[in-house]
Each structure stands twice: as structure tokens, then as C-alpha cells.
Amino acid sequence: MFFFKLQVLSLKHRQCLAQEVLSAGIITTALTLEWAMAELFRNPRCLKKLQHEIDDIMAKEGDHFITDGDISKLPYLEKVVKEAFRLHPAAPLLLPRLASEAVKMDKYTLPAGALLLVNVWAIGRDPNAWENAEEFLPERFDGKDMDVKGRHYDLLPFGSGRRVCPGLRLALSVLHVTLVNLVRTFEWELPNGQTHMDIDMSEQRGIGSIRTMPLLAIPKPRQLTP
Numbered sequence: 552m553f554f555f556k557l558q559v560l561s562l563k564h565r566q567c568l569a570q571e572v573l574s575a576g577i578i579t580t581a582l583t584l585e586w587a588m589a590e591l592f593r594n595p596r597c598l599k600k601l602q603h604e605i606d607d608i609m610a611k612e613g614d615h616f617i618t619d620g621d622i623s624k625l626p627y628l629e630k631v632v633k634e635a636f637r638l639h640p641a642a643p644l645l646l647p648r649l650a651s652e653a654v655k656m657d658k659y660t661l662p663a664g665a666l667l668l669v670n671v672w673a674i675g676r677d678p679n680a681w682e683n684a685e686e687f688l689p690e691r692f693d694g695k696d697m698d699v700k701g702r703h704y705d706l707l708p709f710g711s712g713r714r715v716c717p718g719l720r721l722a723l724s725v726l727h728v729t730l731v732n733l734v735r736t737f738e739w740e741l742p743n744g745q746t747h748m749d750i751d752m753s754e755q756r757g758i759g760s761i762r763t764m765p766l767l768a769i770p771k772p773r774q775l776t777p
């Protein structure tokens with residue numbers, strides 16, 4: 552009987568764990584994708600530049616569904632995604648940390664047991680670290696060896712260290728492949744005669760970076776490379 556109970560508990564435990572991991576991954580990836588699309592609509596120059604980059608690759612390599620293996624040939628796409636992460640990290644305060652012992656940092660002493668939040672949202676918009684910090688400017692990464700994998704403390708959308716997001720690779724792959732196919736396959740129109748300047752870029756307060764207004768756009772099939 553006891554053995555049976557343990558079996559039931561451990562199955563539930565595993566189900567909960569799977570659910571947690573999946574929801575951690577699905578919401579964050581969807582939010583980032585929505586912000587990246589919103590930034591591209593808001594900055595038509597960047598959208599056109601990205602579409603040209605993709606069209607060029609397709610013209611050289613033959614038309615096919617773009618997969619993970621193509622991403623390294625699309626440097627502007629990677630910069631667009633980094634820039635979306637900089638301005639809109641899906642977990643703006645990462646996960647909370649607890650100081651296991653007292654730590655002295657500059658003029659501050661953190662007592663043991665202090666709860667610590669790392670504000671990566673503010674770091675991403677810090678004018679001391681980023682020129683024109685509020686602007687969506689993928690070109691700012693030109694010639695910079697900076698990634699989002701937790702090595703560069705100015706850009707930490709997945710956190711860093713032992714608790715860095717374990718879904719990082721999957722998330723990057725899904726984001727790049729989905730974004731590239733969305734902008735390559737469709738032209739996007741804004742509804743109700745809106746222009747790109749009308750897109751509301753405000754966000755809700757909270758632990759997730761959620762748009763105040765969901766992004767609405769109408770996809771129209773795009774002429775693909777012959």
C-alpha cells in the first residue's frame with residue numbers, strides 16, 4: 552500500500568514538474584516573440600532589412616523552409632532577437648535569490664537571508680551601458696561579441712550562473728526559426744488604418760514582461776524568392 556502511494560505521488564510530482572518546465576518555456580518564448588514582432592512593425596526599416604537578408608540567403612541557397620541550421624547565416628536576425636531581449640526580457644527580475652551569507656558589495660552590506668532581485672530590464676535600458684538605450688537598434692551589436700547566454704552582464708535575459716535558464720538553447724532555436732518564417736512568409740498590415748507609430752509599446756507591471764495591448768496585425772502572403 553505504502554509503495555503504491557509513493558508511486559502515485561511520484562507520478563504527480565513528475566507531471567507537475569513537466570507542467571512547470573513547459574509553462575516556463577512556452578509563456579516566455581511567446582512573450583519574446585510578440586515583442587520582437589511589435590518592434591519590427593514599429594521599425595519598418597529593420598523589418599525590411601531583415602526580409603532582405605532572408606531573401607538574399609534564399610536566392611543563394613535555393614528556396615526552402617528555414618530551419619535551425621540556417622540561423623548562423625542570418626546575422627541581422629540574431630541581432631534583432633538580441634535587441635528584443637535587451638528591451639523586453641520576459642523575466643525582468645529573473646528569479647529571486649537569497650543571500651546564503653552576508654556579502655559586502657561596494658558600499659553595501661547584504662545581510663545573510665536577504666532577498667535579491669536582479670533588474671535585467673533596467674540593466675538593458677541603462678544609458679551608461681547602452682547608447683540611445685530606449686531605441687530599437689539591432690545594429691548596436693555590429694562587431695560586438697555579445698550573446699545572451701549569461702556571459703555578458705549587460706544582457707541577461709536568461710539569467711546567469713548555476714540557475715541560468717536550462718531552456719536557453721531550445722528557446723533561441725524556436726524564436727529564431729519562428730520569427731524568420733513569420734517575416735519571410737508574410738507581409739503584415741496593421742488593422743483599422745493604424746500606422747507603425749500607433750503601436751502601443753507599453754507593458755504591464757508584474758513579474759513578466761507582458762504587453763498592455765496584445766499585438767494585432769494581419770498577415771498577407773508575401774511574394775517569395777523565385
Ligand code: HEM
Binds near residue numbers: 572647717722
Ligand atoms: C525566451 C524564452 C525564455 C526566457 C527569456 C527564459 C528566461 C528564464 C530566466 C530569466 C530564468 C531564471 C534564471 C535566473 O534567475 O538566473 C529561467 C529559468 C528557467 N527556465 Fe527559462 N526562459 C525561456 C525559455 C525557457 C524554455 C523553452 C524552457 C524549457 C523548455 C525554460 C525552462 C526554465 C526552467 C525550468 C527554469 C528554472 C531553472 C532553475 O530554477 O534552476 N525556459 N528562464
